[in-house]
Amino acid sequence: RVNRADFLRALEEVHPAFGVSEEELQSAIQNGIIHYDSVVDELLRSGTLIVEQVRSSKRAPVVNVLLHGPPGSGKTTLAAAIAQASQFPFIKFITPDNMVGMGEQQKISAITKVFADSYKSPLSVVVVDNIERLIDWSPIGARFSKPVLQALLVLIGKRPPKDRRLLVIATTSNRPILMDLGFADFHSVLRVPPVTSLSALEAVIREVDLFPLEEDRRDAVRMLRDAGFDRKSRDDPSSRLQIGIKKLLSILEMARQEPDAVAEQLVTALMELDL
């Protein structure tokens, strides 16, 4: 006999195959998004517009967008934030982390299954995270998995069945390679930049509460300015600062471990990145 508890457990069990990958969404956005620069809000706003386009457009049953930017700039987190904000009933991640140890054919089956499952829902988001790692791209000898590449190229552009709409959010740290490999026609391409301005750095420092005393924070910012971590515009090439938010957050946490010399630790760590 199947009782209600069994039924609910069965629902739980199918959840990962059809529905929302809560675990991946949570792990991607649990630490929150820091609004350290207007570019963050612009990216989220673009994401919202794209989601609305998918929701309302009759003509474009599949919309694909590429988030690209240097390592650790926040691509996966932003993809997850955009996906979650959509509240679409189907949200799945295709990520290299879930495919460790899989052979080519297994990977292709897993990827194909996510897309096939997405076609069962009227509105879906599939995040194809870190494409270059999914295809095992290796700069040495420019090697990669052709079959996985082929599968992704086909699936990312494929029209879902009638009355189904799909948003594909792909991410990469290596846009030029992707272009070469044939991922040339995304509907939208959004760049996720590293942190490059002192004001953005200051916003992050403030957000993580690195300096309980405002005075200490101001001193630290002055030290950073004196060390040259300042610049005029977002694209000022003279900026010394070029750091993904992910790495920056870990540097701030390391500096925090030296309570007597937080600012010094910070400046030193950032200078070492420069070398």
Ligand code: ATP
């Ligand atoms: P990789 O190149 O290694 O794949 P990534 O570009 O995907 O890295 P994430 O894995 O998303 O970067 O890491 C970004 C980290 O920074 C996360 O821990 C996230 O919580 C944090 N974070 C803080 N603010 C932001 C923001 N505005 N945008 C994105 N991530 C942010």
Ligand code: MG
């Ligand atoms: Mg990532």
